Amino acid sequence: MTIKRxxxxxxxxxLLIPGVLIAFVFSYVPMAGISIAFERFIPTRGIFNSPWxxxxxxxxxxDYPGIDRIMLNTxxxxxxxxxxxxxxxxxxxxxxxxxxxxxxKRTVQTLVYLPHFLSWxxxxxxxxxxxxxxxxxxxxxxxxxxxxxIFFLGxxxxxPYTLVISxxxxxxxxSTIVYLxxxxxxxxxxxxxxxxxxxxxxxxxxxxxxxxxxxxxxxMATLSVGNILNAGFEQIFxxxxxxxxxxxxxxxxxxxxxxxxxxxxxxxxxxxxxKSVVSLVLLSMSYAMAYRFAGYRxx
Amino acid sequence: xxxxxxxxxxxxxxxxxxxxSACSSNNSNEGATTPATESGAAVSGPVxxxxxxxxxxxxxxxxxxxxxxxxxxxxxxxxxxxxIKNVWVAETAQxxxxxxMSISSNNIPDLMAVTMAQLQQLIEADMIMDLTDVYEKNAxxxxxxxxxxxxxxxxxxxxxxxxxxxxxxxxxxxxxxTQVWIRRDWLKQLNLPEPKTMQDVLAIAEAFAKKDPGxxxxxxxxxxxxxxxxxVTFDMRGFFNSYHAYPTQWIKDxxxxxxxxxxxxxxxxxxxxxxxxxxxxxxDPEFAVKDLxxxxxxxxxxxxxxxxxxxxxxxxxxxxxxxxxxxxVQDWWPYPITSIDDKxxxxxxxxxxxxxxxxxxxxxxxxxxxKLLNKWVQAYTNPTETDKxxxxxxxxxxxxxxxxxxxxxxxxxxILLGDTVPKAVLAKDPSTLTGVExxxxxxxxxxxxxxEVGEWAxxxxxxxxxxxxxxxxxxQKDLYHFNEFYGSPGTNMMxxxxxxxxxxxxxxxxxxxxxxxxxxxxxxxxxxxxxGGDAITAEVNEWYASASK
Numbered sequence: 001m002t003i004k005r006x007x008x009x010x011x012x013x014x015l016l017i018p019g020v021l022i023a024f025v026f027s028y029v030p031m032a033g034i035s036i037a038f039e040r041f042i043p044t045r046g047i048f049n050s051p052w053x054x055x056x057x058x059x060x061x062x063d064y065p066g067i068d069r070i071m072l073n074t075x076x077x078x079x080x081x082x083x084x085x086x087x088x089x090x091x092x093x094x095x096x097x098x099x100x101x102x103x104x105k106r107t108v109q110t111l112v113y114l115p116h117f118l119s120w121x122x123x124x125x126x127x128x129x130x131x132x133x134x135x136x137x138x139x140x141x142x143x144x145x146x147x148x149x150i151f152f153l154g155x156x157x158x159x160p161y162t163l164v165i166s167x168x169x170x171x172x173x174x175s176t177i178v179y180l181x182x183x184x185x186x187x188x189x190x191x192x193x194x195x196x197x198x199x200x201x202x203x204x205x206x207x208x209x210x211x212x213x214x215x216x217x218x219x220m221a222t223l224s225v226g227n228i229l230n231a232g233f234e235q236i237f238x239x240x241x242x243x244x245x246x247x248x249x250x251x252x253x254x255x256x257x258x259x260x261x262x263x264x265x266x267x268x269x270x271x272x273x274x275k276s277v278v279s280l281v282l283l284s285m286s287y288a289m290a291y292r293f294a295g296y297r298x299x
Numbered sequence: 300x301x302x303x304x305x306x307x308x309x310x311x312x313x314x315x316x317x318x319x320s321a322c323s324s325n326n327s328n329e330g331a332t333t334p335a336t337e338s339g340a341a342v343s344g345p346v347x348x349x350x351x352x353x354x355x356x357x358x359x360x361x362x363x364x365x366x367x368x369x370x371x372x373x374x375x376x377x378x379x380x381x382x383i384k385n386v387w388v389a390e391t392a393q394x395x396x397x398x399x400m401s402i403s404s405n406n407i408p409d410l411m412a413v414t415m416a417q418l419q420q421l422i423e424a425d426m427i428m429d430l431t432d433v434y435e436k437n438a439x440x441x442x443x444x445x446x447x448x449x450x451x452x453x454x455x456x457x458x459x460x461x462x463x464x465x466x467x468x469x470x471x472x473x474x475x476x477t478q479v480w481i482r483r484d485w486l487k488q489l490n491l492p493e494p495k496t497m498q499d500v501l502a503i504a505e506a507f508a509k510k511d512p513g514x515x516x517x518x519x520x521x522x523x524x525x526x527x528x529x530x531v532t533f534d535m536r537g538f539f540n541s542y543h544a545y546p547t548q549w550i551k552d553x554x555x556x557x558x559x560x561x562x563x564x565x566x567x568x569x570x571x572x573x574x575x576x577x578x579x580x581x582x583d584p585e586f587a588v589k590d591l592x593x594x595x596x597x598x599x600x601x602x603x604x605x606x607x608x609x610x611x612x613x614x615x616x617x618x619x620x621x622x623x624x625x626x627x628v629q630d631w632w633p634y635p636i637t638s639i640d641d642k643x644x645x646x647x648x649x650x651x652x653x654x655x656x657x658x659x660x661x662x663x664x665x666x667x668x669x670k671l672l673n674k675w676v677q678a679y680t681n682p683t684e685t686d687k688x689x690x691x692x693x694x695x696x697x698x699x700x701x702x703x704x705x706x707x708x709x710x711x712x713x714i715l716l717g718d719t720v721p722k723a724v725l726a727k728d729p730s731t732l733t734g735v736e737x738x739x740x741x742x743x744x745x746x747x748x749x750x751e752v753g754e755w756a757x758x759x760x761x762x763x764x765x766x767x768x769x770x771x772x773x774x775q776k777d778l779y780h781f782n783e784f785y786g787s788p789g790t791n792m793m794x795x796x797x798x799x800x801x802x803x804x805x806x807x808x809x810x811x812x813x814x815x816x817x818x819x820x821x822x823x824x825x826x827x828x829x830x831g832g833d834a835i836t837a838e839v840n841e842w843y844a845s846a847s848k
Contacts, residue, residue, distance in 0.1 A: 040790070046396070049403065060794055064798060065798060065802070065830060066801075125592075125593065128585075128588055134584065134585065151584070153588040154584075154585060154587045154588050154812075241526075241587050242527075242587070242801070242804035242805045242807075242808045243525065243805070243808045243809065244587075245804075245805050246805070257797065257801065258797050261797075262796060262797035262800065264794070264797050
């Protein structure tokens, strides 16, 4: 039976091979590098000849003054980004969906989608200018309301919020498109039926639109849980400095500083490995939940 | 379905095995190509020296020549009767790894270049020769003088327990020293004198910030970046040097022990000065988020007129600001760093050696190595007609100097340009200039003086009273401050330094931004010691004791 099915489906398996090969070469082979986490890695000696130090790098990491602060920052910034990254595009998608003028709708869609294509290197420079307390446009605007200039990128109390808001602003257009696609799949007859039953716009949104979007919302939320320890290296790296280490230093920037600036490869790999292990656990949990609540599964 | 997935799994497994076996067979190939060393020289005829060689990408060979057989090796055989045999050749990127393999397998050629860390390994493993006597007997007077142009620091770094264990690949250490660059057009505009003391510099900086000669509404005194002590372009270390503080260096204290320059009281004084300037509105309040490129915008828009930096600052980034539409719009000029008190300010620099030439313990012809060294020095400083081949540089062949087995560079050549080029410029007579670099620099300055404004950058570097002549002057007056530690980082330094450096930049920037009081520096010093600073200091002193024996 199965042999028969295989003879029928073998071209599909053939198609699978390049993907498996790529995953193997680029995702599994480099895993040998994990052993650096247990070594005092010396590049000239390579992975196989560097002295073995066991759990020493992990101990060092735990002893690192401020590692708790870095962990907290990572989770705090990531959670806020996930929440913002869910709420804003859902709202925008629902609002856009209410607009009947196609031209306007498409223009807005394209405009909010644009920042997604800019790199953080570029945006970093732009943000430094527009958020500048002395000459930035945002602070000039706030000045009209009598608000004193705020040093968004240089003050520890503002830095995390600046990160979250600028990240949501950059990426919400992209997710909005996903939600808009989900909205098109809702059967229009449901709206007609609810209208017959006397539901207004608000009730329709609440009882038809939102339940219709729910599977996609759960899916997106699930996928973002796996990212919880990725608070956004590229963005923070381009915006932060020693002045905001206290509130902006996350695991990835820490790993970068240890690995590339201080050439402490062992410690950097140990932190990265720990991060991956935690992410794996969280990801497995979120898949289990996604299956349970939204019937979503990859296999 | 279950059987199905088993099938898929076996497919994957086959692929995996194929790749793994491909990898491993590849590995064994590579292992087999590692050649065996042939030590021991021919008894008659030319003396043979085996070498490990680095092949550099920018060498262009004459037709039919290669790193194993070329005009330079022929000339060496002709002039010295020495035959160079390369046991292996590796590209720059792999060279260090390959030498490490040779060391690990206890199979080194007669002569090769290694790093400081490898040198220490080789000494510990007792694999290399003590060159003290060979060098003493065979090195020419010129060679000895040439290798000690810096006062002997570089050759000293190759000595262990008083024995010369390697020939340092000498080089000029002075290029990293700093000057203070000031806009002369603003000095004239505000009728200010050129700076003689640190107080003058501070007064100039304040005047530039307050009187706003650029007419932009808001000006600042100095360009600080968020990479405060790591930025080698806007290099603030010169500012700290004015207070006799030497951040990132190890210095000798009164008891002869090494201590970290980062935590000395002089640092506090300099930080206090920056904090006062910040409070006074003289420093860009947003510097903590800006890098070099961003901070340079302030210079470009006429908001800053005083910068600390190295001799090449005029070439980058000042040139882009200074010359607009064929006109010089910002007249930057370098001045020596000044002192805050009556003790002269010293500019901090590092040792300057990259590699060390070592001779295998089993080598039978160690004096031939010194002969090679002598020949290089003679051909470089005082070439005869037949020596031209050592420095072949024409359309058919490029960078032949890199084919010489031993290459040491003058520790003082660049800095001596600070004496010769300005004199030639003032006399408008290039006849005294020799070599390649000096006439080239002279030519650029002449072009600038003839009205080619695009060539401006060279003028503040090697022109009269330019950066090179300042550096020459530093040398004459012994105003260089060397880092006393030049070993390879030990375990404690590897493990603890990252913590300390992150802490340091955080605290220093907060102090300058007046977010915390200057007394936070004392707390930082206590913490620095506790977080591993003491352990590193002990380690460094252990190295110092063994290195200075």
